[in-house]
Amino acid sequence: MLGIGLTLALAAWAEHSGSIRQHERFERQADVILAAVESRLDTHVALLRATVGLFSASEDVTPEEFRDFVGSLTLAERYPGVQGIGYSAWLDGPDVRAQVQRFLPADVHPWPKAEDAESVILLLEPQGRRNHAALGFDMYSEPVRREAMQRARAQRVPAATSAVTLVQELDAVRQPGFLVYLPLFDASGAFRGWIYAPFRAQDFFDNIFVGPGALEGLEVIIRDGRADGAVLWPGGTAQRPVQASGQRLSTVQELPFGGQSWHMEISAPMGLGHRLVPFGILAAGLFLTTLLSLAWHWQERLLLAAQQARMRSDLLLKEVNHRAANSLQLVASFVYLQAHAMTDQKARAALVETRARILAVARVHQRLYSDDSVEGVELKAYIETLTEGLGDVFEAGGRSLSVEATEARVDTDRAISVGVALVELVSNAAKYAYSEDAPGAIRVRLLREQQCLRLEVEDDGVGFDPATEAKGSGLGMKIVHAMVEKLDGELVIKPRSPGTQVSVIFPATV
Incomplete structure (x- = not known):
């Protein structure tokens, strides 16, 4: 009787604690999803602020x-x-109205009513079939867009619209x-217009929830504004709100952004794994079996915790490198703008060299968050990526x-x-190895010599x-x-x- 009573008590405890663990794990995953969406939105707002800075500087x-x-900014690759x-x-x-046609292509005119237009899209990049179709559109003529534009102007903050159909949507x-x-x-405080970004909701959320970074076993539905609002993700027909039940875990979170509030419904099936331990205890009915089952239970818990900690650590490392690469890319873009604004040729050349050094560091972080491993950088791929941009510049100059x-x-x-050493050596060879207008070749090699690596930069120029x-x-x-x-x-x-x-010889390992 004592053994049966202990078995029942342990089985009930295992059932309860397993359910609690599943709820806690599910809530953590829901928090990760919310943080991922917020982080991606903040990154896109930073791009808009950088573009405002471009207009403020000129x-x-x-x-x-x-x-x-x-x-x-390489939007398509870095910001899907x-x-x-x-x-x-x-x-x-x-x-201002007289200047509109000077910016627009010859075949584009303000629409839908040119004579009543209040705000016209003059610039939209990158150009393509979809974005070209939006040029000249008076967004102020559409109520949903107008409300967000008025709010952004009045409050001087980022303002988002509710769900709309973009004019770029040309497919069936x-x-x-x-x-x-x-x-x-402008500098005097006069209002000039809006810097804006259009988003295709399906593509935007696919980049967060689909692929290697997706959290398996979760069902996510994102709606515009309320529980019965338009479904932003996933695509297809509107789905009913998730319902809490004994067989499913579910939560609803509100995500405020730009004056709007998105309704995020997250659910997952209730797993059966936590029921196996109490069933095993009841079947065995022995105190020794109960102790062994409990030991297995704790071992599984510790292993799962270790795996989750490793997964979270890898995700955090990739996110840190992702943000570092994005920040360095923005800094390089600002240096590029400053260089082209300089009239002093020496100052311009110094800024161009500085930009190359920044990009050399940025591409290391880019390799770290795009590579399967976060523990190091593959030099061959890194050097090839680094020299691609340099090659385009030098080929234009005859190198x-x-x-x-x-x-x-x-x-x-x-x-x-x-x-950094490679950028400097290649830049020196391009500038000083040959006369200004003479063509010439620059060769980069990375060789392995026993326990060392040799980085060579070679030219056929005047010598040094x-x-x-x-x-x-x-x-x-x-x-x-x-x-x-x-x-x-x-x-x-x-x-x-x-x-x-010129050769740089260094140990292959620390």
């Missing part, structure tokens, strides 16, 4: 400057779901969408850049040192004598020496006939 942003700026970034001008006078099956506006004022690299993985700090005075400021070689010292490596400069070979 009294007259040309379509070409706007296209270059948005292109540097956003259809583009645009500028809608406020037509408050005849002078149309996704719901939403828009986010930021007001734009050719080739890369030959072996596979080798190093830690993050060493990868940054290698990348390290004993002579530097042709430029000498900052580049100082940076190279600093990076070599950080790598515990050796810098070897070998004259060739013709040209120069």
